[in-house]
Amino acid sequence: MKLFTTIFLSFFAFSVGSQNNEVLYGFAGLPQTISLNPGAETSFKFHVSIPFLSGVSSGFGISGFQVSDFFSDNNIAFNNKISMLSLSKRDHMTFNSKIEILNGGFRLNDRTYLSIGFYNEVDMIGYVPRDMAILATDGNASHLNKSFSFSHISFKADLLGVLHAGITRKIDEKLTVGASVKIYSSSLNAQSINNYGSFTTVSGENNLYVNYFNNVNVDLETSGVTRSEDASDGAFGILADTFLSGNLGLGLDVGFTYHLSNQIEVTGSLLDVGFIHYSKNIKNYKVKGSFVFEGINLRFNEADPIDYWAELDEAFNEQLPITDNTTSYTAWRPAKIYSSLKYSFGEQRSRLCYDDTFKNYFANAMGVQVFTIFRPLSSQVALTAFYERAFAKKFHMKITYTLDDYSLYNIGAGLSAQIGPVNFYTTVGNITEYTNLENVNSISFQAGVNLIFN
Amino acid sequence: MKKFSLYLFAIFLSSCVQNLDLDQVNDFSLEPILNVPLVYFTITPSQFFDANGANPQNSFSDVTNFSIFEGGFVRNNLVQIDFNVGAKNLFDRAITITIEFLNASDQITYQLAPILVQSGDLNYIFQEVVMISDNPRMLDTSKLKVIVELESTGNSLESNDLSEFEFKSSITAHLENK
Numbered sequence: 274m275k276l277f278t279t280i281f282l283s284f285f286a287f288s289v290g291s292q293n294n295e296v297l298y299g300f301a302g303l304p305q306t307i308s309l310n311p312g313a314e315t316s317f318k319f320h321v322s323i324p325f326l327s328g329v330s331s332g333f334g335i336s337g338f339q340v341s342d343f344f345s346d347n348n349i350a351f352n353n354k355i356s357m358l359s360l361s362k363r364d365h366m367t368f369n370s371k372i373e374i375l376n377g378g379f380r381l382n383d384r385t386y387l388s389i390g391f392y393n394e395v396d397m398i399g400y401v402p403r404d405m406a407i408l409a410t411d412g413n414a415s416h417l418n419k420s421f422s423f424s425h426i427s428f429k430a431d432l433l434g435v436l437h438a439g440i441t442r443k444i445d446e447k448l449t450v451g452a453s454v455k456i457y458s459s460s461l462n463a464q465s466i467n468n469y470g471s472f473t474t475v476s477g478e479n480n481l482y483v484n485y486f487n488n489v490n491v492d493l494e495t496s497g498v499t500r501s502e503d504a505s506d507g508a509f510g511i512l513a514d515t516f517l518s519g520n521l522g523l524g525l526d527v528g529f530t531y532h533l534s535n536q537i538e539v540t541g542s543l544l545d546v547g548f549i550h551y552s553k554n555i556k557n558y559k560v561k562g563s564f565v566f567e568g569i570n571l572r573f574n575e576a577d578p579i580d581y582w583a584e585l586d587e588a589f590n591e592q593l594p595i596t597d598n599t600t601s602y603t604a605w606r607p608a609k610i611y612s613s614l615k616y617s618f619g620e621q622r623s624r625l626c627y628d629d630t631f632k633n634y635f636a637n638a639m640g641v642q643v644f645t646i647f648r649p650l651s652s653q654v655a656l657t658a659f660y661e662r663a664f665a666k667k668f669h670m671k672i673t674y675t676l677d678d679y680s681l682y683n684i685g686a687g688l689s690a691q692i693g694p695v696n697f698y699t700t701v702g703n704i705t706e707y708t709n710l711e712n713v714n715s716i717s718f719q720a721g722v723n724l725i726f727n
Numbered sequence: 728m729k730k731f732s733l734y735l736f737a738i739f740l741s742s743c744v745q746n747l748d749l750d751q752v753n754d755f756s757l758e759p760i761l762n763v764p765l766v767y768f769t770i771t772p773s774q775f776f777d778a779n780g781a782n783p784q785n786s787f788s789d790v791t792n793f794s795i796f797e798g799g800f801v802r803n804n805l806v807q808i809d810f811n812v813g814a815k816n817l818f819d820r821a822i823t824i825t826i827e828f829l830n831a832s833d834q835i836t837y838q839l840a841p842i843l844v845q846s847g848d849l850n851y852i853f854q855e856v857v858m859i860s861d862n863p864r865m866l867d868t869s870k871l872k873v874i875v876e877l878e879s880t881g882n883s884l885e886s887n888d889l890s891e892f893e894f895k896s897s898i899t900a901h902l903e904n905k
Binding site for chain 2: 415566
């Protein structure tokens with residue numbers, strides 16, 4: 274009960290996370306490593322999850338600023354703190370949280386392991402709309418000739434359920450490969466990406482100033498945000514749609530493990546290569562066009578008065594219309610790539626495998642991992658160095674040091690322990706910053722309980 | 728494992744945020760200052776005559792709807808508005824521009840000081856600052872009336888004279904949203 278309470282308290286306390294699971298990747302042959310690399314090697318006969326507890330992962334990331342930049346008690350006016358930040362359009366906030374509802378697998382034969390599962394995921398990224406923020410806080414008066422770019426508006430948010438079924442196949446003693454098919458069911462989506470165009474104010478020829486809306490194209494696509502009358506009401510309805518009754522999509526994970534020698538291993542995986550077709554409860558908005566406003570040109574035709582404002586309104590709506598529609602759309606999932614090079618060394622031990630044979634392994638391992646996720650404006654890359662140690666056959670620890678967009682000194686730690694068939698694992702990213710949250714750029718947390726049978 | 732769990736839980740419990748004052752968010756305000764072009768026109772002496780070049784008149788006017796104060800955000804957050812004018816007068820006499828702000832019933836809600844542009848002034852600049860707190864009726868404005876008036880010099884105006892009078896204007900709106 275204490276464990277249960279701890280995990281759930283932790284989940285709600287840290288219900289935010291980045292997508293990189295640098296500690297969990299390749300860690301201790303856990304069942305969850307298959308979800309990060311379908312070609313990961315495992316040594317058990319079958320595993321089953323404890324519903325809702327087999328995997329909880331959360332974390333967040335912020336680049337470009339920290340909470341303390343805004344809220345430090347340092348007698349600087351709040352507005353001044355904002356204006357002092359030098360943010361770029363690449364700075365962003367991410368939020369990711371996953372909870373495994375079901376996860377299980379069994380060994381079909383000596384070479385083949387099948388797995389299946391279902392998890393819910395919330396994934397969000399929002400880039401700093403720097404130019405729009407400047408326009409909203411400063412206005413255009415002190416920024417004549419500056420082009421405020423609408424491309425800075427870029428965000429994606431998704432709530433979805435993922436049903437996955439995979440196969441891991443040992444090709445020979447050196448190579449193991451795997452693949453997993455995913456069916457996505459999204460109940461909520463909102464995205465505004467690939468926007469362009471600008472707003473500029475310049476000194477005019479005919480009038481003092483001219484406002485230019487130049488080649489503007491701003492889209493907001495939503496699904497599930499505005500729900501139809503026949504849709505299930507409230508949070509339950511939204512959650513229910515993640516169970517294969519929402520907007521459906523298809524995805525694929527692939528991966529491999531290859532032993533260059535007895536001590537050196539290379540792994541790689543490509544995850545979430547897929548899409549979701551959104552067709553339910555759609556409400557999209559679009560602003561597209563160009564408009565030049567240089568004021569109202571009075572003609573002083575008293576005999577035939579002109580309705581200038583109506584002319585202006587008509588021209589604006591014609592040249593820069595704001596439209597809405599319910600057209601379905603397709604969005605790609607954020608694909609991810611993991612790769613690692615691992616060197617094992619030290620004391621050699623052996624463990625019982627699924628086929629009642631003993632497999633030798635080294636007590637220590639160290640190596641590097643590279644993680645890449647493809648996001649709307651650019652891909653994000655993280656480089657991790659790690660050290661892993663097996664204190665006993667079923668007691669493993671992993672320490673990581675990660676360089677990424679958020680931090681240059683992110684230290685993570687993970688622990689996996691198994692008592693009988695009950696396996697408990699937990700990993701924490703950026704562990705040294707947990708007592709210094711006001712200055713943290715990212716934190717992540719994962720935990721789970723599995724039943725593993727050899 | 729138990730110890731590790733307790734250690735993790737201890738970290739979570741000890742996770743703290745020091746020296747932060749979250750109430751500062753209440754001090755956040757949007758204070759944009761926006762430059763927006765207003766009315767502009769160019770007139771020639773012929774416009775003071777009828778279509779036949781006869782019946783000279785001393786003044787004429789035009790009215791346009793002016794709905795920027797009807798929007799909730801502007802109406803609720805406008806604290807100051809600056810009226811900026813630039814003019815060039817090539818006429819052989821002074822011209823006075825009067826700008827009246829009218830409500831829906833054509834009653835004056837605010838009137839700018841007369842803008843007197845002397846003959847030959849090629850770089851006339853005028854600015855008037857209106858504080859909304861002192862002139863709340865300004866927010867009821869829905870029309871803008873511009874009156875052009877010639878100085879009476881005793882000499883008649885030539886309808887075929889090609890001299891021009893140019894008028895440009897803008898508003899600088901100071902908004903404050905807390």
